[in-house]
Amino acid sequence: xxxxxxxxxxxxKPVIISSxxxxxxxxAQGNLAKDFDLLHGDIxxxxxxxxxxxxxxxxxxxxxxxxxxxxxxxxxxxFLSGDLINQIIPSSxxxxxxAVPFLGIYGACSSSMEGLSFASLLVDSGFAKxxxxxxxxxxxxxxxxxxxxxxxxxxxxxxxxWTVTGAGAAVVAKQGEGPHVVASTIGxxxxxxxxxxxxxxxxxxxxxxxxxEAHFRDLNIRPSHYDLIATGDLGKIxxxxxxxxxxxxxxxxxxxxxxxxHFNVQRRPTGLRRSQWLCLCCYNYLRASFKSxxxxxxxxxxxxxxxxxxxxxxxxxxxxxxxxxxxSINRNxxxxxxxxxxxxxxxxxxxxxx
Amino acid sequence: xxxIKRKNLTPLQQQYQDFARAxxxxxxxxxxxxxxxIGGGIICTIGQGIQWFFITYFNFDExxxxxxxxxxxIMISVLLTSFGVYDHIAQxxxxxxxxxxxxxxxxxxxxxxxxxxxxxxxxxxxNMFKIAGPVIVFxxxxxxxxxIISVIIKSLGxx
Numbered sequence: 001x002x003x004x005x006x007x008x009x010x011x012x013k014p015v016i017i018s019s020x021x022x023x024x025x026x027x028a029q030g031n032l033a034k035d036f037d038l039l040h041g042d043i044x045x046x047x048x049x050x051x052x053x054x055x056x057x058x059x060x061x062x063x064x065x066x067x068x069x070x071x072x073x074x075x076x077x078x079f080l081s082g083d084l085i086n087q088i089i090p091s092s093x094x095x096x097x098x099a100v101p102f103l104g105i106y107g108a109c110s111s112s113m114e115g116l117s118f119a120s121l122l123v124d125s126g127f128a129k130x131x132x133x134x135x136x137x138x139x140x141x142x143x144x145x146x147x148x149x150x151x152x153x154x155x156x157x158x159x160x161x162w163t164v165t166g167a168g169a170a171v172v173a174k175q176g177e178g179p180h181v182v183a184s185t186i187g188x189x190x191x192x193x194x195x196x197x198x199x200x201x202x203x204x205x206x207x208x209x210x211x212x213e214a215h216f217r218d219l220n221i222r223p224s225h226y227d228l229i230a231t232g233d234l235g236k237i238x239x240x241x242x243x244x245x246x247x248x249x250x251x252x253x254x255x256x257x258x259x260x261x262h263f264n265v266q267r268r269p270t271g272l273r274r275s276q277w278l279c280l281c282c283y284n285y286l287r288a289s290f291k292s293x294x295x296x297x298x299x300x301x302x303x304x305x306x307x308x309x310x311x312x313x314x315x316x317x318x319x320x321x322x323x324x325x326x327x328s329i330n331r332n333x334x335x336x337x338x339x340x341x342x343x344x345x346x347x348x349x350x351x352x353x354x
Numbered sequence: 355x356x357x358i359k360r361k362n363l364t365p366l367q368q369q370y371q372d373f374a375r376a377x378x379x380x381x382x383x384x385x386x387x388x389x390x391x392i393g394g395g396i397i398c399t400i401g402q403g404i405q406w407f408f409i410t411y412f413n414f415d416e417x418x419x420x421x422x423x424x425x426x427x428i429m430i431s432v433l434l435t436s437f438g439v440y441d442h443i444a445q446x447x448x449x450x451x452x453x454x455x456x457x458x459x460x461x462x463x464x465x466x467x468x469x470x471x472x473x474x475x476x477x478x479x480x481n482m483f484k485i486a487g488p489v490i491v492f493x494x495x496x497x498x499x500x501x502i503i504s505v506i507i508k509s510l511g512x513x
Contacts, residue, residue, distance in 0.1 A: 049471035144468055151441040151464040152485050153457050155386065155448035158379040193367040194374075195359075202374040237378045244377055245370075 004218025007185045008117065010124040016116075017130075017176035020064035022057050024139070024165030036166070037064050043140055043165055054083065054138035055090040057167035059097050062134050065169035069176075071130075076100045076171070080118050081134040082111030084163070085145060090136050100132065109204070110187070111135045112168065117184040119172040129174055136167030147197060159237050160198040183219060187211030201238020208238075209245045223252050386448050393447025397454045401427055424455055431456035435463040461485035 003009045021036045028039040038060060045053040058081065066073055079098055081091035082105040095102035107114040115133035122128040142163040143149040150156060172181065190207040216222060246252070360368060404426050408419040434440040440460045444451045451457050462482055469481035483490065507513065 051471075149441075149464065149468060150445055151435070151438075151460075151468065153441065153444035153452050153460045153464070155445055155452075157381050191367075192370045192374075193363045194371065199378065202371075202378060205374065206370060241374050241377050245373070248373070 003183070004214075004220075006187075006214055007183055007218035008121060009183045009219075010120050010181055012124045012174065013180035013182055014120045014123040014172050014174060015176045015180055016170050016178045017173045018065050018069035018178070019168065019170035020061045020068060021168045022061045022064070022166055024057075026139070026162070027164060027166050037061075037068075043138070050138050050141035050144065051085055051089055054085065054136050054141050054167070055093045057138065057165070058083070058090050058094045058134055058136040058169070061136070061167035061169040062094060062098060062132060065132065065134075065171050069171040069173070071171065073098050073100060076130060076132045077128045078103060078119070078122060078131040079134070080105055080115040080131060081136075081169075082106050082115060083136045084108060084111075084142050085138075090138075090167075091134065094134065098132075113184075116170065116172065116181065117186065119170075120181040120184060123172050123174055131172050132169060133172060134167065134169035137163050137165070139163045139165040157198050159196075159201060161200050183215075185211055185215040185218060187214065199237075201236070202241050203238075205238045205242035205245055208242045209249060212246070213250055389446060390448045390450035390453075393443065393450030394454060395450070397427075397451065397456055400430075401454070427454075427456055428459040431459040432463040435460045436467065440464075458486060458489065 001009050001011060022038045022040070023033070023036040024039070024043050025041050027033065027036060028041070033039065040057075043050070043053060045056045047053040047056055062079075063073075066076060076098070077100070079095055079100040080103045081094060082088055083090045088104050088106055091104055092102070095104075103118070105111055105114055105118065112133075112135040115135060119128075119131035119133045122131050139162065140149070147163075148154055148156075187207055188210060190210050192203065192206050194203040196203075363371070401423055405416075405419045405423040408414045408422050409416065412422075414422065431440060434443070440451070440456075441464070444457070444460065451460075462485075465484045465486070466478045466482045469477040469484075471477065472481070
């Protein structure tokens with residue numbers, strides 16, 4: 001049901017009954033390594049191209065998620081997936097392998113939460129008993145397609161981000177064990193005219209702030225309603241800018257803004273200096289880390305902010321958590337293929353309840 | 355250029371960009387310059403060494419030794435690219451490794467490797483000059499313009 005301007009409230013509270021995350025070698029060295037179901041040491045995965053490797057990542061994530069839910073792939077009613085490759089090829093080929101009715105989505109970095117929102121909508125509305133959502137990205141494939149691989153020899157600025165090599169999938173169902181999806185806020189595209197593809201954090205931050213604020217406005221709650229507001233995609237710098245923007249644009253007290261946390265799945269690889277990593281959210285990374293977060297939650301003191309970049313696994317056992325994964329990045333089609341005129345971002349936000 | 359770009363922005367966009375810029379790390383320009391100097395200097399010293407080698411041990415003079423020196427540098431650079439070493443050097447040295455001929459060789463080799471999975475003709479052949487192409491285009495064009503200017507000056511009785 002629509003509440004306020006742009007927020008869906010799911011009355012039946014669909015459940016994420018299982019999730020899976022598959023990562024690559026850099027993710028294996030990262031802070032959230034133990035929350036992945038499977039980590040690969042080779043970004044090729046024995047395939048002939050990076051695109052095929054990405055497909056493999058997504059297939060494995062979907063298989064694992066279905067298996068963990070105790071289902072068979074025939075039991076899955078709909079499959080929603082998106083990724084960053086042209087014509088969302090990895091998703092389409094995974095859908096071929098799964099042979100499940102498929103809805104392809106594209107929201108760039110918001111794909112994961114967009115998929116989760118749609119899946120929850122399907123389940124909540126009664127149009128499906130369950131739905132599988134997935135998303136994937138592959139660093140090398142992304143760099144090749146729309147960025148500038150480090151191998152080409154250009155020095156990356158300190159604000160450059162790193163796309164995750166990995167995939168995530170989750171099964172959303174009407175009933176079961178797991179986090180409930182309570183509400184979802186669909187963000188607007190906010191274009192602040194930033195045109196540097198190496199500075200996505202700053203490009204995404206205003207959309208993040210706008211959507212988070214819209215969520216609070218629509219649901220008539222305050223940031224303190226949540227124990228944690230997780231961002232991953234913004235990167236360290238984007239997160240910092242988002243916090244400052246949030247502070248400047250709203251009048252929430254600091255301790256409430258401190259709930260805005262940053263999740264980082266990677267540590268920096270060699271060859272790049274002080275770069276920030278683009279965390280394309282893997283669902284498991286949501287779920288598993290929240291689970292472990294819940295376990296360790298009692299030990300952590302939540303009221304004072306500690307470096308959120310490090311370990312995000314801190315969440316009290318009960319409460320609401322907002323997760324968001326921005327963001328979308330659209331090339332201005334009027335411009336020549338390789339010129340980034342400006343970066344637009346939007347974001348979907350999903351309210352989870354454990 | 356940047357002032358034209360800025361004019362097209364709304365006041366809010368400008369305000370946000372200033373706000374964001376104040377909160378993000380800047381490129382360490384001085385450190386990058388020093389690194390570029392050291393990195394580029396080392397590459398050029400190696401080149402000088404190779405040239406000296408050709409002059410001393412082979413039948414080359416200072417003018418003719420240039421070509422084999424460049425060829426050797428290109429081969430070394432392509433090997434380093436193929437073994438995945440050059441990108442680490444490039445991230446450290448920046449312009450120091452991008453400007454010499456080794457950087458040029460690296461862009462061609464890495465682009466070819468990158469697109470190998472798309473096939474040899476349309477993949478490697480079509481994308482080999484993805485980065486190097488503009489350099490060649492503008493290099494040839496500027497050489498052409500300079501040549502025309504030089505011909506005109508000469509025909510007018512200049513130097």
